[in-house]
Amino acid sequence: MANAQTTKLKILDAAEELFADHGFSETSTRQITKKAEVNLASVNYHFGSKNELIQAVIERYLEVLVPNIDVELTGLKNDNPNPTLEEVFSVFIRPILSLNQQRKNGTSILLQLLGRSYTDSQRHMRRFFLGNYGDVVAKFVALVYKAQPGLSPSEIFWRLHFTLGTVVFTMASSDALMDIARADFDEQIAIEGVVKRLIPFIAAGVSAP
Amino acid sequence: MANAQTTKLKILDAAEELFADHGFSETSTRQITKKAEVNLASVNYHFGSKNELIQAVIERYLEVLVPNIDVELTGLKNDNPNPTLEEVFSVFIRPILSLNQQRKNGTSILLQLLGRSYTDSQRHMRRFFLGNYGDVVAKFVALVYKAQPGLSPSEIFWRLHFTLGTVVFTMASSDALMDIARADFDEQIAIEGVVKRLIPFIAAGVSAP
DNA sequence: GTCTATAATAAGATAGAC
DNA sequence: GTCTATCTTATTATAGAC
Numbered sequence: 173m174a175n176a177q178t179t180k181l182k183i184l185d186a187a188e189e190l191f192a193d194h195g196f197s198e199t200s201t202r203q204i205t206k207k208a209e210v211n212l213a214s215v216n217y218h219f220g221s222k223n224e225l226i227q228a229v230i231e232r233y234l235e236v237l238v239p240n241i242d243v244e245l246t247g248l249k250n251d252n253p254n255p256t257l258e259e260v261f262s263v264f265i266r267p268i269l270s271l272n273q274q275r276k277n278g279t280s281i282l283l284q285l286l287g288r289s290y291t292d293s294q295r296h297m298r299r300f301f302l303g304n305y306g307d308v309v310a311k312f313v314a315l316v317y318k319a320q321p322g323l324s325p326s327e328i329f330w331r332l333h334f335t336l337g338t339v340v341f342t343m344a345s346s347d348a349l350m351d352i353a354r355a356d357f358d359e360q361i362a363i364e365g366v367v368k369r370l371i372p373f374i375a376a377g378v379s380a381p
Numbered sequence: 382m383a384n385a386q387t388t389k390l391k392i393l394d395a396a397e398e399l400f401a402d403h404g405f406s407e408t409s410t411r412q413i414t415k416k417a418e419v420n421l422a423s424v425n426y427h428f429g430s431k432n433e434l435i436q437a438v439i440e441r442y443l444e445v446l447v448p449n450i451d452v453e454l455t456g457l458k459n460d461n462p463n464p465t466l467e468e469v470f471s472v473f474i475r476p477i478l479s480l481n482q483q484r485k486n487g488t489s490i491l492l493q494l495l496g497r498s499y500t501d502s503q504r505h506m507r508r509f510f511l512g513n514y515g516d517v518v519a520k521f522v523a524l525v526y527k528a529q530p531g532l533s534p535s536e537i538f539w540r541l542h543f544t545l546g547t548v549v550f551t552m553a554s555s556d557a558l559m560d561i562a563r564a565d566f567d568e569q570i571a572i573e574g575v576v577k578r579l580i581p582f583i584a585a586g587v588s589a590p
Numbered sequence: 591g592t593c594t595a596t597a598a599t600a601a602g603a604t605a606g607a608c
Numbered sequence: 609g610t611c612t613a614t615c616t617t618a619t620t621a622t623a624g625a626c
Contacts, residue, residue, distance in 0.1 A: 175609075197406050200601065211611055216603060218609090290554065326566040330575075333558055334582050337550025338543050345499070351544055357535040366539075373543050376589030377582040388591080409619065418591055427591090427622060 180218045182208040185274070185275075188229045193285035196226055230289060233282045236274060237307045240267035245311050249258075257319040257374040265371070269364055280346050280362050286342025290336075320379050331378045338374060342366065387429045391417040394484075396417050397438045401493035403434055439498060442491040445483060447514045449476035454520050466528040467584040469521070470544075474580070478573055489555050496553025529588050540587045547583060551575065 186208035190199040201215045201222055219225040244263040248255055271278030316328060323331070342349065346366055353359040395417035399408040410424045410431055428434040453472040457464055468506055480487030525537060532540070551558065562568040 179609080183548050189574075195406075197404075202601080202605090211609090213604080213611070214609080222602065290550070326562060326568050327578075329562065329566065330558075331582055333554075334547050334551055334579060335556075336584075338547040341499070341546030341550040342543055345542075345546075349539075353535065353538065357538065359535050369539050370543060372585040372589040377547075377586035379510055380581040380585030410621090411619080420591090422593070422622080423591080431620070 179208075179210050179214055182210055183215060183218060183225070184229055184232060187225055188232075188281055188285065191229060191288060192281045195288050201225075226289075230285055231273065233278070233285070234305065236266055237271065237282065238308055240270065242308050242311070245308065245315065249315070254374075255315065257316065257379050258371060260315045260319050261371050261375055261378075263312070265367055269367065272363070279353065279367075280343060283340060283343030283346070287321055287340045290340055316378065323378075331380075335374050335378060338377070339370060342370060383508050388417075388419050388423055391419055392424060392427060392434070393438055393441060396434055397441075397490055397494065398525050400438060400497060410434075412523065435498075439494055442480065442487070442494070443514065446476055446480065446491065447517055449479065451517045451520070453515065453525065458524070464524065464528055465584075466525065466588050467580060469524045469528050470584055470587075472521070474576060478576065481572070488576075489552060492549065492552030492555070496549045499549055502554045525587065531589075540589075544583045544587060547586070548579060551579060 183204060187199070187204045190203055190207060202212060204225075205212045205215060215222065219228055243265060244267060248259065248263055252259065268279055268283070271282055275281070288376055308345060313328060313332070315324065316332065317325075320328075343363075343366070350361055350366065352361075353361050392413060396408070396413045399412055411421060414421045414424060424431065428437055450472060453476060457468065457472055461468065471498055475553060477488055477492070480491055484490070522537060522541065525541065526532065526534075529537075530575075552575070555572060559570055559572075559575065562570050
């Protein structure tokens with residue numbers, strides 16, 4: 173076994189950062205193993221292929237995040253039989269921000285990864301929606317519908333995808349946006365600030381007339 | 382000269398489609414020249430490098446689109462001294478949809494390209510905002526401010542970037558979304574339908590309390 | 591302007607010694 | 609599990625004949 177665990181973790185840590193910053197196909201296994209300070213062959217030994225490494229990087233986040241969102245969703249349903257749309261969307265805030273405790277810059281790394289994987293052929297993102305976590309998605313959609321019963325299923329579909337785009341895209345470029353805000357508006361904002369600015373925007377969009 | 386013009390155009394046409402479908406770094410010059418049915422060396426002869434070809438593909442759209450948006454903006458200002466937010470955002474509809482007359486699937490191709498270029502290192506998108514077309518952006522922002530005077534400059538900045546994310550991201554995956562809508566909701570929707578569904582969402586988000 | 595041939599480089603992956 | 613060395617393949621780009 174030796175350092176198997178730490179090597180695998182070193183690869184995951186290095187890979188997620190490079191993927192988030194530069195994208196999947198723009199990041200080579202050579203860059204990853206160099207940054208991780210492990211041998212070139214270890215990526216294929218531990219993960220089989222670069223593609224499986226990409227999967228593993230995303231899965232490591234989702235398998236923590238999605239159960240947390242699930243807990244929030246059931247908590248909201250119990251505490252509040254008729255939550256507002258803004259309350260429904262807020263179920264994401266705590267789980268997503270708590271990724272920062274789990275790993276440095278965890279929040280923005282995951283969201284950047286989601287942004288990348290959505291445009292980069294969409295394979296991994298579809299997995300997120302229709303794959304293992306479909307029941308949590310359904311639970312969330314049901315709450316949206318309850319908070320905004322006027323919307324048809326097709327309208328909910330479109331507006332939730334608009335929402336997804338807003339969030340993922342914003343977060344994929346959050347570093348640049350925070351820099352501009354700092355320079356142009358003297359606004360010292362962190363990732364939490366961005367998330368909290370997003371919620372009213374999204375809630376208003378989804379409940380638009 | 383010979384077929385210079387048609388070769389160059391054939392390359393641009395093939396490239397824009399491949400870039401929109403698969404991304405910039407996932408598309409090789411070999412694929413482009415094969416699809417265009419021209420010689421491999423012609424990309425470098427006519428454009429210098431693959432990167433300059435990417436620029437040329439995007440520029441060909443923007444140099445038509447941005448002046449049209451400018452016309453709409455001044456038209457709106459003259460016709461309507463106090464336009465609503467929804468009217469302000471609607472200035473994009475006609476110019477963007479008219480790209481379909483210019484070239485088959487022009488609308489979705491450009492918007493997919495913008496989606497790609499935003500995450501793919503953001504170089505081309507920044508050009509769009511801060512480069513040659515900065516005055517048109519400023520004109521648009523001024524109209525947004527007039528329609529929604531309660532918003533601070535910093536709030537406008539954030540909300541317009543949220544908007545940008547919504548649009549670009551949606552359009553980058555519009556084909557997939559239209560397919561799902563067709564399959565799941567029996568909804569025969571074209572790109573115009575997506576654009577028109579986006580406007581209320583965006584307008585509500587920007588004017589959120 | 592167009593073509594073939596090829597250079598130069600970088601990629602993912604693996605065989606086999608330790 | 610880890611390492612070196614290497615294979616195979618694909619890339620962008622260019623030199624030089626036509």
